[in-house]
Amino acid sequence: MGIVLASSSPRRMELLSNLKIDFKVLKSDIKETINKGEDPKVVATSISLQKALDVASKVDKDDIVIGADTIVVCQNEILGKPEDEKQAYEMLKKLSGKYHTVMTGISIIRLSDNKKIVDCVSTNVKMKELDDNKINRYIQTKEPLDKAGAYGIQGFGALLVEKIEGDYFNVVGLPIGTLDEILYRHFDINII
Numbered sequence: 001m002g003i004v005l006a007s008s009s010p011r012r013m014e015l016l017s018n019l020k021i022d023f024k025v026l027k028s029d030i031k032e033t034i035n036k037g038e039d040p041k042v043v044a045t046s047i048s049l050q051k052a053l054d055v056a057s058k059v060d061k062d063d064i065v066i067g068a069d070t071i072v073v074c075q076n077e078i079l080g081k082p083e084d085e086k087q088a089y090e091m092l093k094k095l096s097g098k099y100h101t102v103m104t105g106i107s108i109i110r111l112s113d114n115k116k117i118v119d120c121v122s123t124n125v126k127m128k129e130l131d132d133n134k135i136n137r138y139i140q141t142k143e144p145l146d147k148a149g150a151y152g153i154q155g156f157g158a159l160l161v162e163k164i165e166g167d168y169f170n171v172v173g174l175p176i177g178t179l180d181e182i183l184y185r186h187f188d189i190n191i192i
């Protein structure tokens with residue numbers, strides 16, 4: 001039995017590596033589409049499940065596959081990863097001075113008995129007021145482009161955040177506390 005992380009996100013790999021778990025990485029090739037008006041929780045969980053299912057079709061029959069998807073929700077609008085600097089600017093302008101919710105859907109599939117557990121973790125984040133100068137300087141760091149909501153709390157993005165309520169690691173892309181609980185409760189795996 002091996003653990004497979006269905007992700008190309010360097011942050012997710014780093015968070016799992018910190019726990020000294022033995023795991024392989026295989027990225028999924030699914031196309032992430034977010035339609036207007038969809039329930040954010042359904043979006044995050046279903047994309048995480050699609051990623052896990054896609055990778056599950058390519059690995060050993062006794063592996064456990066973990067998929068995750070992170071989105072930002074601000075005033076009922078779902079923000080994924082910005083496509084360019086203009087979109088990054090618009091997202092950061094929208095987040096400025098407000099609370100938003102970072103949601104990570106997480107799906108775990110055990111192939112031997114086809115057991116699937118799907119969950120979603122939310123963290124509330126309050127952004128500082130960001131003026132155009134700060135937003136543009138932040139975009140020049142290139143940090144926003146591969147991240148939901150156009151910021152990374154683990155980098156320079158930390159300087160944009162006023163406070164957070166909930167799991168920090170969930171914002172970075174993998175709620176490791178919840179993952180540990182699921183692995184223990186549903187798959188009899190102890191990380192520590």
Ligand SMILES: Cc1cn([C@H]2C[C@H](O)[C@@H](COP(=O)(O)OP(=O)(O)OP(=O)(O)O)O2)c(=O)[nH]c1=O
Nearest residue numbers: 007008009069070147148151152153171172173
């Ligand atoms: C809000 C926030 C998001 N992010 C990242 C986490 C995710 O990698 C990314 C959201 O995109 P995702 O689509 O969840 O993940 P990904 O495309 O990076 O990787 P994969 O689909 O292969 O698993 O945003 C941060 O790193 N820091 C933050 O503070």
